[in-house]
Amino acid sequence: MTAKTLLDIKGVETYYGNIRALSGVDVAVNEGEIVALIGANGAGKSTLMMTIFGTPRARRGTITFAGTDITDMPTHEIARLRIAQSPEGRRIFPRMTVMENLQMGASLDNLKYYDEDVEKVFTLFPRLKERIGQRGGTLSGGEQQMLSIGRALMARPKLLLLDEPSLGLAPLIVKQIFDAIRELNRTQGLTVFLVEQNAFGALKLATRGYVMVNGVVTMSGTGKDLLADPEVRAAYLEGGRH
């Protein structure tokens, strides 16, 4: 694969106070790829996602996005480079309506696509359209997840970061979301970097995958290879859904 590297993470170390959560992570996401990151609870996956956005900041190493060094860039400027995230815990705005939440996601420098994008999100999640005027905080968990992903899509991102998009969703909806990601990736060339506990689904969807253990990447390869790998199967797949 000779595609251009969109996101390049090199030797990143992140600390919470004195606790080292990431100890030298190397991950690369190429343009047009879907990359999955799997790992046990507390491995540091969400920390990596947030480190890309600069909260918390990497203490060592570099993060490059589309040729720009974003390691020390303020978070809001990173976001304006068109990296969008549906973070862990969803972080939607609870007192704002569904519509207002989506508006918050819209990039303000490019409002001409606004109507079109809202329509796209609603085709993706018709559920949100039904609840357009409802407060974010009163949505069900799954609906909040949809809203969080929808809000991220409103930014017309070049790179979409998803932290456990399947969390709390019914299997049918999970399938829908994975299909939607694949669709966005195929038709619009959207690059996706996602963290998943649903390793089977994620690796099947992904072009490539990484396995993280205790703050370091221990394995990487194409989704198919990882799915076939006995170690991965033992640690993340056996006993799970196949």
Added chain:
Amino acid sequence: MANIAQASREETASPLQHGLREAFYAGIIAFGLFFLFIGLKTDQNISNELVLVPRWGLLTIVVGLVMLGRFLYVAYAQPFMARQKIVDVASGLLPDSVATRFFRLPYFIGALVVAAVLLLFAGSLDGIFGSGLAGYLRFFRALAIIYALASVLFYFRAFIHNHFSALGVGVLIAYPIVVVLILALLTGSMAGGFQGSLKWVDNFGIQILIYVMLAWGLNIVVGLAGLLDLGYVAFYAVGAYAYALLATQLGWSFWILLPVAGIMAAFWGVILGFPVLRLRGDYLAIVTLAFGEIIRLVLINWREVTNGAAGISGIPKVSFFGLMSFNVSDPNYIAKVLGIAQSGAYYKIFLYYLILGLALLTAFVTIRLRRMPVGRAWEALREDEIACRSLGINTTTTKLTAFATGAMFGGFAGSFFAARQGFVSPESFVFLESAIILAIVVLGGMGSLVGIAVAAAVMIGGTEILREMEFLKHVFGPDFTPELYRMLLFGMAMVIVMLWKPRGFVGSREPTAFLHERKAVSSSFTKEGHG
């Protein structure tokens, strides 16, 4: 706790027995609480010695009233409310079923008749009944008028609810005119109307509107951006002193200094904003509290400039846009220009409209800003700061603009205050003021302009009304000064409102049409549950 413990016995006890028992407990608690507060009083005797004066009578009365109140509440009011299947109606004032019993046509007519008769004989009340009884009658008359007004409001509640803002502004604009006309009718002369209106326009109108404006300004910081600011009065002080100093030293006019004061206050808002950028919640509150105190201490101690605790007096009045003056000695004094009788009321009425305009400006700007990216960013900031940043919002500038905008309106209000009083001193800018303004914002429902205006009217108007309660002197003796109890009542009212409506008068946030929204948002969805 007591309620839970008694839940099991409840089935067997009748409401009456239950009420008696609760009254007994309430009596014990009240006795314990008030024994030292009310039962004993320290005083000085003739030879300046400190003596303890027991007031057993008063203590008995207070404890008795508490017991009676608790008994009536538990034995009658509680079962009654339970039977009523309380539904909080759209008007939110009272459960509908109770309200319709309370407001009935015969009662309304009765109240009108009582008020009319007592008004007709207003002048001769003292002569007929003696001053004591006349005081009670005047209080009774006020109650009748309030009841009649409340009935009208209740009858038109749906209409009022739908057109609240427009009606509110209309009433505020008409208020001084109506007051003057009514008083003119009662006293039989226009001059009498103007003279009598002073109290109503100044003590009630202007006073309330100043707090409405301050609370609306603080609402931008606390209600919208969610930054708890306990030192808001500092910006009020900056505005007041900016006008006081520049007007007395340089002789500049109010109309130039108003924006100057606003800009200076906004500047100080940014100064405060920088160090507290990383703080939230309690920590932010403490730093802003300290900031408010620092400004006040600087005003007290920087004597060369601020004249210290003595304050600055002789602050010039506002002119009528430079065309007419309100100083009797000036050649362009308003009464001379217009050829009407001299009266101090013109200035007050003018000030009333000035502060009304300033307050409406605050509201207008707030409403506009909420529909713009910056206002939306403020609200998002209140909800989730990290999410804000990862959506590309610069939280630094967002916070600073919130502080600066809120401070600017505080500064406007401050310069108005200085012009109205003609005198400023650090005493006007104590922490209590910040607390009152914040209390109004919280009571009104953070973020809601209408709720805040209502809260300001109730709280400030309520404490002003206390000054009118002369008849209380007949109850508690001639030494009784009702004003001293205003903070007590303020606190009580807050507790009651917070129990009754934990999110403030208007607790649900109104969604804004920010970008071109093509779908009308169904309002049934947007109502939030209590939580």
